[in-house]
Amino acid sequence: MSGTGGESFAASPKGGIHRRHLLYYPSLALHYLAMEVKCRLAYRADFWAGLISDLFHHASTLVVLLVLFSHIPHIKGWNREEMLFIYGYFLLPFSLFLTTSANYWEFSDRYVVKGELDRLLIRPLPVLFQLMLEEIELEAFFGFPVGVALMAYSASRLGLAWGALDFLALGILVLAGTLLYHGVFLLLASLAFWAEGKTGLMPLVWNLNAYGRYPIEIYRGGLRFLLTWVLPLAFVGFIPAASFLRPRDWAPLAALTLPVSLAFFGLGLLGWRAGLRRYRGTGS
């Protein structure tokens, strides 16, 4: 038998028998997720260790907050319950982001320098899609229920009343926040294509995520502008959260969360594509 190399291939010219159907990418994503779960279960002890450390991390942030508030009644007019609410809200997009972003940290070392990116390039799937799905951090997701619990607790203490519209807004804002974080870190990860090694920017931006949790009123002028518009970490946590606590003051600004997120995600995608072009054009 010569030539075509097999029945299956001959039978599917241009993807004939199995045309791309709507569920191709989502079902593939679920499959990656299932594999990741199996991976985690293969190391059960480490899974629990990761989970406990995660909760420990949240606990320590709460400890810092509580210790601070044992000395002062409020920060720039925000009291303890409001700060807890803001932190709880912040955990929602943050944990969603952490769950899906593990590969950003590895990207420079593993994929660019070690060249594992090549492995992704010979597969018939978009490279970014594979990158995001290859490493899912399930343990990080447990920040989500913690955040919900904090919000519920502080909301009840503050006497907030929520309707269906509020929940809808919550959903949209949380997803927008996750997208925003992804856009920023995608852009930072793409720098690996130019930098030949670590840039040190990711740990920086990472440590700055504390900004998203505190009232931006504490920052002056240039820094405040930076954190709101240039590196809009404030839009991930503080601003949307504040719009639930003091709608009159903050809702107008919070309405910009979605456009800003989309803009930054778009920017991230552009950076990624430019970087990938560079990688393939000049090699490394």
Added chain:
Amino acid sequence: MSPVADRALVWGISLYLHLARNRFLSLLAYRANFWTGVVIYLVYFGSYYYLWKAVFEAGGESLGKLTFPQMAAYLGAGWMGRAFWFNNLDREIAREVREGSLALQLIRPYNYLGARVVEALGEGFFRFVFYALPGLFLAALLASFPLPASPWQWGAFLAALLIGFLVNSLLNCLFGLLSFFFLRNEGFLWAKRVAVDVLSGVFLPLDLYPGFLRPLLASLPFSLISYFPNRAFAGLLSPSEFLRETVLGLSWMAILTLGLALLWDRARRRLVVQGG
């Protein structure tokens, strides 16, 4: 000492110096990392400075015996000091264990852990000279907090910083080696990092913790990493307190070194059994 031992010592010292120098050079090679590093520490400082400013506005003249300028000095030393004592030894050792390259390192005729600590020293020195010192002076200027007044105070700060570095590095080595016994322990490492950041006083001076916790916190090794040098910098330590902290530091270093030696021994034995 006999001439042979003398020469061995000289070779040893020059080898370790060379290792530190190599690490220093390799950091210079990463251009992007260098330039961003300069900005990074100032930004870290800025974020916490403003937070604490807002806190003091609500809390009054002083909080836990600290005035705001002293708090600013404490913060400055905290972040700039972090540039020096912070390293990724725990992650690096864990990675070498995981990838199996630890076994390779054992065939080299020097002390593996000693070499790693010395390399970290080179790295810390690099970051201190290029990021921390300029950052410190800049921050003092912008935030107008007082720099150490006398050469003695500078000396105390640098000595405390060195102790903090060694305690942190020993802890990192310990935790890195623990990964020998647990397969994938990034979780533990992250938890340890959080513990270090919270308990060492980088974010929060330990003075502010509730009274009943303070004796415990003060005796843990973590307090020596940041709380000790920060206070030395801000002039908050009396000579007797400085002496007491130094003794505590040296004791913890001895304990950690012993623990490390024991762990290393068990790890090496395990290595041989597994076949490398």
Added chain:
Amino acid sequence: MPGDDQPAIDARGLTKEFRKHVSRPGLGGALLDLFSRRYEMVRAVDGIDLLVQRGETVGYVGPNGAGKSTTIKMLTGILVPTSGHLRVNGMVPWRERARFARTIGVVFGQRSQLWWDLAVQETFRLLQKIYRLPESVYRERLEELTATLGLSDLLATPVRHLSLGQRMRCELAAALLHDPPLLFLDEPSIGLDVMAKAQLRRFLRRLNRERGTTVILATHDMGDVEAVCQRAVVINQGKILYDGSVERLRSLRAGTTTLEEAVRALYAAAGREK
């Protein structure tokens, strides 16, 4: 879908240039490098012509740094050539990457494409989904490959527990699961023991004979070439030194009787011409 008469690989004047930075020596140089860098242009692949028909077995030979891997990366769509004409399976690899990727299989000797922590068959399942293989087709292929490569004991084993030889067999299966007409191998036999190497070579021969799969084998192990390939292409410093039958290569230079000697003589001659 490429017609039977179209060549598997059609490359003309294929070139790839890189910009490599040259670091200055010493501490002073390192500091200077922080501000401005010196670069030099390197031609990894220098205007090569390569025409491979379907069903051929080609050994792509060259020392490290000769441009072997770079060529393979261009042929598989990873890198974009600096200049030249390139068609593989009738498509421009880098331009239609995703569509093109369905028509090739690649085995990287140094890098694994199997999921490290899970059983081998988990990777195969994922590949089935990625390449959209219908269940019946997938089962059939898997059975076939399991039989020919002797994988029945390995399917349920986590990849990290496999020996190098076992892993290589699984890598082959992973690359061939979707039955591509063209298979690339980049240094597949590095680190394999004699038996594993023999198994690999036997398998490749059989693959080409029974399914007509075009095999491009990049290697510097002449034993591989001798056992598997009918044609040899020798590359050094980006240029092709020889392109013809393995038979003829053996006795190309006066006094050479083995492939090793012949190839070394080629390198030496090329070196002298510089």
